[in-house]
Each structure stands twice: as structure tokens, then as C-alpha cells.
Amino acid sequence: MTRTEQAPPIRLQDYRPPDWLVDTVHLDVSLHPTASRVRARLALRPNSETGAPAPVVLDGDGLNLVSVSIDGVPLPKEAFVATPDRLTISQAPPGSFRLEIETLLDPAANTQLSGLYRSSGVYCTQCEAEGFRRITYFPDRPDVMAVYNTRIEADKAEAPVLLANGNLVAQSDLPNGRHFAEWHDPFPKPSYLFALVGGTLACVSDTFRTLSGREVALKIYVEPGKEHRCGYAMDSLKRAMAWDEQAFGREYDLDIFMIVAVSDFNMGAMENKGLNIFNDKYVLASAETATDGDFASIEAIIAHEYFHNWTGNRITCRDWFQLCLKEGLTVFRDQEFTADQRSRPVKRISDVRVLRGHQFVEDAGPLAHPVRPELYREINNFYTATVYEKGAEVVRMVKTLIGAEKFRKGMDLYFSRHDGQAATVEQFIRCFADVSDLDMPVFMRWYSQAGTPEVVASGTWDETGNTYRLDIAQAVPPTPNQPVKQPMLMPMALGLVGKDGRDLPLLLADGKTVERGVLTLSQPADTFVFADVGERPVLSLNRAFSAPIKLTANLSPADLSFLAAYDSDPFNRWQSVQVLALGILLADVRQTRAEATREDLIAAMAEILNDARLEPAFIAQALSLPGEADIAREIGSDIDPDAIFRARLALRSAIGQSLAGTLEEAYARMTENGAYSPDATSAGRRSLKNTCLDLLAADGNAEGTERAAQQYRAAGNMTDRIAALGTLSLHDTPQRAQAIEDFYGRYSSDPLIIDKWFALQASIPEAGTLDRVRALTTHAAFSLSNPNRVRSLIGAFAQGNLTQFNRADGRGYQFIADNVLALDEKNPQVAARLLSAFKSWRSLEAGRRAQAEAALRRVASASDLSRDVNDIAQRALADASDTAASS
Ligand code: 0A1
Ligand code: ZN
Secondary structure (H helix, E strand, C coil): CCCCCCCCCEEHHHCCCCCEEEEEEEEEEECCCCCEEEEEEEEEEECHHHCCCCCEEEECCCCCEEEEEECCEECCHHHCEEECCEEEECCCCCCCEEEEEEEEECHHHCCCCCEEEEECCEEEEECCCCCHHHCCCECCCCCCCEEEEEEEEEECCCCCEEEECCEEEEEEECCCCEEEEEEEEEEEECHHHCCEEEECCEEEEEEEECCCCCEEEEEEEECCCCHHHCHHHHHHHHHHHHHHHHHHCCCCCCCEEEEEEECCCCCCEECCCCEEEEEHHHCCCCCCCCCHHHHHHHHHHHHHHHHCCCECCCEEECCHHHHHHHHHHHHHHHHHHHHHHCCHHHHHHHHHHHHHHHHHHHHCCCCCCCCCCCEECCHHHHCCHHHHHHHHHHHHHHHHHHCHHHHHHHHHHHHHHHCCCEECHHHHHHHHHCCCCCCHHHHCHHHHCCCCCEEEEEEEEECCCCEEEEEEEEECCCECCECCCCCCCEEEEEEEECCCCCECCCEECCCCECHHHEEEECCCEEEEEECCCCCCCEEEECHHHCCCCEEEECCCHHHHHHHHHHCCCHHHHHHHHHHHHHHHHHHHHHCCCCCCCHHHHHHHHHHHHCCCCCCHHHHHHHCCCCCHHHHHHHHCCCECHHHHHHHHHHHHHHHHHHCHHHHHHHHHHHCCCCCCCCCHHHHHHHHHHHHHHHHHHCCCCHHHHHHHHHHHHHCCCHHHHHHHHHHHHCCCCHHHHHHHHHHHHHHCCCHHHHHHHHHHHHCCCCCCHHHHHHHHCCCCCCCCCCHHHHHHHHHHHHHHCHHHHCCCCCHHHHHHHHHHHHHHCCCHHHHHHHHHHHHHHHHECHHHHHHHHHHHHHHHCCCCCCHHHHHHHHHHHCCCCCCCCCC
């Protein structure tokens, strides 16, 4: 089979327990750049659950077998069949036995960055989802959990540091400049959590005392010379460890916890047991090199990987369809951590921005899939916003539906009932159903039905009866292979806001109570009548975004302005400004009249800007309009990205002009001269300051541009410098050219900072950008082999520059298609992610749609495509009414 030919898909309904279990794995790895030898000794045992003796069939991927033996006796050639992708022993001995396999690997040639590879001279592994089979033949599925012992041997000069999961049990020098280290991990784990590292690395050490008083050694390994940039990561780790004890009662379980930062990594980071491996972008930070956003990402990702120790590692997934069991839950946990460490409302707003900007877009296009997919061809393509972000929303809804106390009880039950197991989503939700009245079968639809529910709410006050009637209808739109949907069970947090801004009591006319301010919806249409409502209230619905839905409510511009100023729910204050803005932007794009005027919006913003009780980070969010992708999503079809850009620019300019005085004042007030601190309050002040800077320059006036140029030159930290450069980059002036050149001169020796320079230039919404990006692909600092470089230049262009990727002449699509094909030969995972930039192509206007389709078809018809890219291309092109490609 060539790479392009399609293997049959993997289906959830076909799940069968493994025929063989592995109790222990002894790995003996001898590292060499082009010829690393791996000896694996597996203790295999027939799975009593599956009955009859079965052949041993082990997964491989591109493997080169040297030898195989059973219980110490080499297997004759006719006793097994080995291909690069599979090892089959049809006549296995009865009962348990020891299987020894030797394979030979070429880490230097491994450009896919899956399995064992070299990153800037450091040996490392990436085994999720199916990378372990690139190291040795194995039942590479998460429900096979084994205890691992890993012995690594290497040239001491080349790899003085040798790490693997668990605790170090032995190490010693060997003849000929070689040495070895042996690690033992006592916790049974699936193969995707295996890791080893070897190389020249510096180590930053600390310790953490657990709640029960055990001392854990903490180690962060980085490229020598970068130790001073690990402080924030270490601090975040210790705070995450303490938080998990307090919020979830979870203590760390090994005596050592290690993090290794590498510069070539397909994703953000990986939760290997006791040995997390990170993209160095999410470890290294200092005031001079990293922005407030980078610091926040580091804190969140360090926490995320650490939290996986319980949600993912101690309790793992039965199969890859259950991916959201670990990812959705762990994202929920890291979101809660950040909310507690920083500002809960601001965190909620930024999470919802991400959800709408990525997940809602995915859910509305050809790549839409349920939180738990029922079928896949390439699992690496399902590490998506839907599995992660919508997956987290589903867990959040459980908590909102049953309340914090029962939620904690359910979590405790989950940990005690399933510790050490490979579990399913049903088993997880069952724990909550067992401690509450959660209607589990109906709630499970969140896992099986794709698409963003559309909810329409209408409230009316009856003056004579002093009642308020709320009608709420919901529908879930059709998605690929799911034309018809059932209603969802969702928590609807609400308030009825009285004239003085205070919430009126929520008394249902039927005598039922509204617990914790949350209604439960489960029908296509629900009606609630509230009693004793003595004044016309303003409806504040879906507070804190209690359900991940698209909501339309009968609120007038006056109601929205009122909520923006007075709602006790900060999320809905922000949301009301967004709704006002969206109405104006959509009307501008469609050339219709908006209900709300620009003046309404600007007055609402002014009110927030002048509200001294609000935190600056919140104000910054309220002054930031919906993004171009949000506007496109609301429009839904026949999208003209240029019209969207023009409308948004015009509105930003109007805000900047009308509020100039107030914005200038706030800019001055938020400016600090002291030493940089990455804490949330200081970051919030910078965020507001830089939002003001940008709005003041939106219309391109000379004073605004000069202010940005000035800030660029004087900046004492990366946040202020890159923000100023971002504002300058939107205006084709001599200051921009100067600053772009200056930036490269200052930071050319630091690839992570040059990534910002690439991304910024790739995001310029101007016709010249494509040629600029094309030229930058030949820049000495660029490389198609490094995922961070690819994402910052080509990825930023495709995902973050709506007008230029979607150029009417189709050249943006052609450029991305060319790069997907070039990249596919090196790194299919990253190539497939880049191709998913086409996920909204069907909603474009006809001309662009045709251009995008042509580019997609060119990719789809290329010979020798990877399974990764082929899968995305096929699904993106599948006709909405045609189920052939995806079923
Ligand atoms: N489990 C990691 C993400 C991850 C997924 C796949 C990878 O390689 C294909 C690497 C990392 C997390 O959630 O952080
Ligand atoms: Zn994760």
C-alpha cells in the first residue's frame, strides 16, 4: 500500500480488549545518532478476558528488526512474520512467556519527531499517540499497561545526561567513554507515556514538600546557558503541585519530577510519567525574551502536563476514542488553576474567545466531529479544539449542573474507583451520576453529537401578573454524518437584573427553586415562569458562559448597554459589549442598518473604561472587538474577508477617535516604570495600556504611530516592545520598516524571539505580505524542519491572517498547499495541522471558495501523501451530504 491508499478506518464500536497483556517491559537502549539499538524484553500474558489462545500481533512503524526470541531461544525465520509495520507470531507458547526483540533505529533521520529522534543534538522520544511502535514492536494501545525498566547507554561526551520515567536505580561509567543509567517506573503505564532523553543538558533543581510530607526532587533540564530562563516554569510547577492537593486532593506519587525542554517538538508539551518533555517555547522565559502571554502559557501548560499525572497517567484512556477523558478534563483543571491564580472573569473571557475562535469554527465546518469521535483514520488529527476545549466545557457543565460539592465528590469517586485503570468516558460520567441526579444518558449527547447548539431565548414581563416568562428553544445544526440531532442537557445560569443593577430573586411560579441560579434545559423548547417580578427586569442569560452555545436573546441595544454597565456577572458585561459590537460589524459588512449605533457601543465602552472598580485586564477585554474569524463565523456563508477587515478597522478607528482623550489618560495611567513582573495584575495593566496604544493608532494618524514607535524604542520588556511593533505593523510607515529591521538586529541570536518576528510579519493584513512571507521562507533563520519556525511563519499566515490567506486571487491557498506538500515528506503531523487552515473554505464567497477547493484538490491528488494529510484533505473535501469519505 502506498502512503496515499486508504486503510480502513478505526471505529469505536469495534473495540475489543487486547488478546495479550504486558506485565513488564525491560528496555535496553544504546544511543547512537544513526544506529541506536533497542532491546526490548516483554513479559507477555494471555488476557483471560478474551478466551481462546490468539496469535501475538504487535504494532510497528518503519521498524528494522534485528532479532526476536522467546524465553531466551531465538525464533526461527518461519515462526514469525516481520514487516516494518507489524510483527506476527502465529503460534505463541501457551501461557505467559518472555519475548525479546531487537530493533535498530536512525534517530538523526527521524524528521517526523515521533518515536526516538534528535533535537539539536539531544536524543528524545515522543510516543503519544502511536510513537512507541517506532521504537520497538509492541501492543501500542493505551489499555495495555506495564511496569517499565529502562537502561540507556551512550557516549558520555555526547550524552552526559540520561533520563527515563520513574526513579534512577543505577548509573555507572563503562569502558570506551561510554556510560549508562537505569530507571525504574513502578506505576504501570501505557506505552504512549514512555520517554527517554539523552544529551548535554543543564539542570535547574528545586524541591517540593507534599501535603503528606514527602519531599519530591524537581528538575528542569535545558540547553546549557538557558538556566536563568527557567525560574517561572519552576515556580509555576510548584504552584500547580500545591493547587492540585488543595483543589482535587491529588498528591504527586514519585520521588522525582523532571521536565526537559527541547527545541524541535510537534506540540506544546507531553505528560510522560515523571518525565515531561516540553517544547522549549513553553519553558523558557525572561522579561527581555517573553511576553505576558508567554508567561501565562508557560504557567498553564506546566500545570496542564503536571495535572495529567492523575488525569491521564494514573487513570488513562481505554482507547484513543476516549482522548477527551484525559484532555478535556485536564484542560478544565488547568483552566481552573489559572482562574484561581489570576482573575476568574478574565480567564473565562479569554477561554471563551479561544473556544469561539477555534472550536466553534471547527464545529461549523467539514472537519466537525463529536468530543468523542466514533471513527478515525489518523488519531493525530484528533488533538483538536473540539476534544480539548469543548471537552473541557463538557466537564465544566457537569460541575455547573450538579454544583461544586457534588462535583468534588464525583471526582473523588472517579479517582478511587478507577485508579490504575484505562477508563472510558461513560465510567467518568457514571461517577457524577452516582453522586447526583445527573441524567446521564441525555448528558452523554455532548460526547456523541457534534455541532454548536443554537439557543434562542425570549423573555417577557407581564406587568399585571408580576410574572416574567422565559421561552428558550434549542437546536443542534447538522454536521458531517449527523444530519439529525437530539436536544442537549445544559445548565443555563441566569439573572433577572433590576433597575438598580441588582439581581431580583428567582422564584419559579410552579414553586420549584432555581438552585445556584442555574436552570436545566433538556427539551427542544423549555418555558420558565418567574413569580413576584415587580419591575421589568433585564435578562442576563448564560452567565459565565455556563453552556458552550450560540445564544440569541431578545435584548435591545438599551438592554445590552445596561448589562454592560451593571450586570453582576462580569462575563455578561463583556459579552454585552461584544453583542453590541457584532451587531454593528455585521450590519456594516452586509450594508444594512444596525439596531445599535456606534455611539451606543462607544458609550458602553466609555462606561467600562471609566469604572475604577474594574480590573485593567477586564477593561482591555471589553475594549477588544470580536476578531475577524468571529465575525466571519457569525456571517456563516458567502464570506468576503476584505469586507470584514474593513468593517472592523473602521469601527476600531471610530473608537480610537471618539475615546481619544480617555484612552490617552488610561495609557498614561497604566504605564509603569519599575522592574518588570509577570504577575497577573501587572500584566493586566500592560494589556490595557497596549490596547489603548493600538486603538489610538487604529486610523493611522501620525501621533498614534509615533507613540507606538516611541514605545517600541523605549520598551523595557518584551510585552511592551512586541505590542508596539504589532501596532506599528498595521501601518505602512518608515517607522515600521525601521522597527522590523531593528528587532531582527537585537534578537537574531534567539530563535524563539525571531519566531515572534516571523509571526508578526506574516500577520500584516496587506497585499505585499504573501511575497514577504515567501521571501522569509528562504531567510537563514527559517527552517521547514523545525515546527516552531513553520508555525510562526507559515502557520501564522494561514491561521492568523484572514485577508491574505484568503486572497481573492487564490495565491494564499496555493502557497499553503505547496508548503503542506513539501512539509509532508518531512513531518506529516505538522503538515496536516497546516492543512486544517482550510477548515472554513466552504463558507467563503464563490470566487475564493473555488480557489480554495482547487488548492485542496491539488493536495488530495498528490502522490504518496501521508495518512495525516490525506485524512484532512479527504474530510475537508467531503460533500456535506456525502458520507463515503468519512464512514
Ligand atoms: N498529550 C499532550 C499533547 C500531545 C499530543 C500528541 C503529541 O504528539 C503527537 C504530543 C503532545 C498534551 O495534552 O499536552
Ligand atoms: Zn493534555
